[in-house]
Amino acid sequence: MENLLTEQINDHLYYIGVNDRQTELFENMWPLPDGVAYNSFLMTGEKNIIMDLVKVNTISTYIEKVQEILDGGDLDYIVIHHVEPDHSSGIKNILELYPNVKIICNKKTAPFLKNFYNIEDNLIIVSEGETLELGNRKLTFYMTPMVHWPESMVSYEEETKTLFSQDIFGGFGTLNGAIFDDQVRFNDNYYSETTRYFINIVGKYASQALKALNKLSELEIKTICPVHGAIWRTNPEKIFNLYTDLAKQKVKDGVLIIYGSMYGNTERMAEAVARGVAKGGITDIKIRDVGKTSFSYLLAEAWETRGVILGSCTYNNNIFPPMSFLMEELKQQKMKNNIWGIFGSYSWSGGALKRLRGFVEENKCDVLDIQPEIQGAADEEELRELIKLGEEMAKAIIAKRELE
Numbered sequence: 001m002e003n004l005l006t007e008q009i010n011d012h013l014y015y016i017g018v019n020d021r022q023t024e025l026f027e028n029m030w031p032l033p034d035g036v037a038y039n040s041f042l043m044t045g046e047k048n049i050i051m052d053l054v055k056v057n058t059i060s061t062y063i064e065k066v067q068e069i070l071d072g073g074d075l076d077y078i079v080i081h082h083v084e085p086d087h088s089s090g091i092k093n094i095l096e097l098y099p100n101v102k103i104i105c106n107k108k109t110a111p112f113l114k115n116f117y118n119i120e121d122n123l124i125i126v127s128e129g130e131t132l133e134l135g136n137r138k139l140t141f142y143m144t145p146m147v148h149w150p151e152s153m154v155s156y157e158e159e160t161k162t163l164f165s166q167d168i169f170g171g172f173g174t175l176n177g178a179i180f181d182d183q184v185r186f187n188d189n190y191y192s193e194t195t196r197y198f199i200n201i202v203g204k205y206a207s208q209a210l211k212a213l214n215k216l217s218e219l220e221i222k223t224i225c226p227v228h229g230a231i232w233r234t235n236p237e238k239i240f241n242l243y244t245d246l247a248k249q250k251v252k253d254g255v256l257i258i259y260g261s262m263y264g265n266t267e268r269m270a271e272a273v274a275r276g277v278a279k280g281g282i283t284d285i286k287i288r289d290v291g292k293t294s295f296s297y298l299l300a301e302a303w304e305t306r307g308v309i310l311g312s313c314t315y316n317n318n319i320f321p322p323m324s325f326l327m328e329e330l331k332q333q334k335m336k337n338n339i340w341g342i343f344g345s346y347s348w349s350g351g352a353l354k355r356l357r358g359f360v361e362e363n364k365c366d367v368l369d370i371q372p373e374i375q376g377a378a379d380e381e382e383l384r385e386l387i388k389l390g391e392e393m394a395k396a397i398i399a400k401r402e403l404e
């Protein structure tokens with residue numbers, strides 16, 4: 001058989017994943033400038049086994065790939081490592097073609113299959129550490145709860161030391177012809193889309209992710225097959241270490257200033273703060289407009305940057321609405337390694353700084369004492385205060401670096 005649509009991974013494993021370049025927002029929220037791949041794998045032998053499916057919008061492309069490998073044969077098993085619809089919503093179409101297929105999942109998955117797809121028959125329930133013999137292939141299952149759904153699990157094939165890791169080790173970005181880590185320029189083309197994927201999708205569950213990574217570190221892994229992003233057959237340690245650093249929220253010594261401004265006064269304040277940061281000796285400084293930059297990128301940058309300064313104008317006795325939304329999302333991230341700064345602007349009653357103070361207090365943030373609140377356009381004295389905020393941030397970052 002010639003693989004025209006699919007890719008061979010080893011003598012009994014095939015890549016049958018698909019690219020999605022049409023969906024603009026992952027989970028209808030997170031931008032996909034480079035699209036996304038829904039990876040799926042077909043293991044052949046005495047039994048034919050599929051590892052995870054794809055989103056229903058790509059199902060016709062997917063079925064062609066399944067049929068290329070099965071070549072008229074039957075499908076015996078589908079492993080559902082995680083029910084999120086980007087890996088399962090094509091299941092009805094597959095069951096129509098292969099009605100006798102058995103579905104391997106865990107006990108938390110079963111009610112989800114019933115809820116989403118009214119599927120309750122032909123299930124094989126596996127539990128932590130269990131090994132299933134599927135014809136001449138063997139798979140062992142490990143639970144990875146809340147990375148990032150409650151029923152998430154992975155499976156491991158001892159014979160080839162292959163880990164089917166579901167969303168763990170995944171990233172945004174389609175696979176453009178090349179699917180393996182040694183065929184792509186990961187650092188140039190996938191690194192930032194992988195970190196953004198982790199931070200946006202898995203970051204909220206970083207402590208559970210660390211537990212899962214600790215568990216998986218006990219396995220000897222030669223190949224990692226995640227459900228998004230490249231297949232790691234040459235340097236699986238690279239993605240393992242990257243995910244571990246991300247789960248620990250390793251930060252770099254820079255400052256991210258995010259401002260909310262309608263008519264430019266608060267933006268001018270952000271510029272003054274940045275000048276203070278630069279004067280204080282920090283070279284990595286970014287200024288972002290909360291109204292223009294997707295929160296997806298802002299969360300990713302905040303996760304990786306030691307100093308985060310939020311500044312906002314007041315809007316209808318409250319904070320500028322895009323900043324309010326960002327604060328809600330930042331709260332979910334439960335970030336522990338940042339130093340925070342805040343400043344606010346207003347014209348009559350105020351409100352923005354009060355909300356920012358509420359945010360840093362509620363989230364027990366390590367926040368700088370200097371918190372300027374400025375009416376209208378900043379005058380000279382107020383500009384000095386803003387520069388001082390930047391300088392204090394730089395000082396705090398340098399002090400932290402010296403402690404570590």
Ligand SMILES: Cc1cc2nc3c(=O)[nH]c(=O)nc-3n(C[C@H](O)[C@H](O)[C@H](O)COP(=O)(O)O)c2cc1C
Pocket residue numbers: 260261262263264265266267313314315316317318345346347348349350351375376377
């Ligand atoms: C639609 C709108 C609503 C506002 N609501 C308030 C408010 O409730 N309380 C207040 O003190 N200032 C309010 N302001 C004033 C702004 O917060 C203030 O002018 C601030 O300096 C604007 O900063 P900017 O130039 O960065 O947009 C409002 C301004 C606009 C345009």
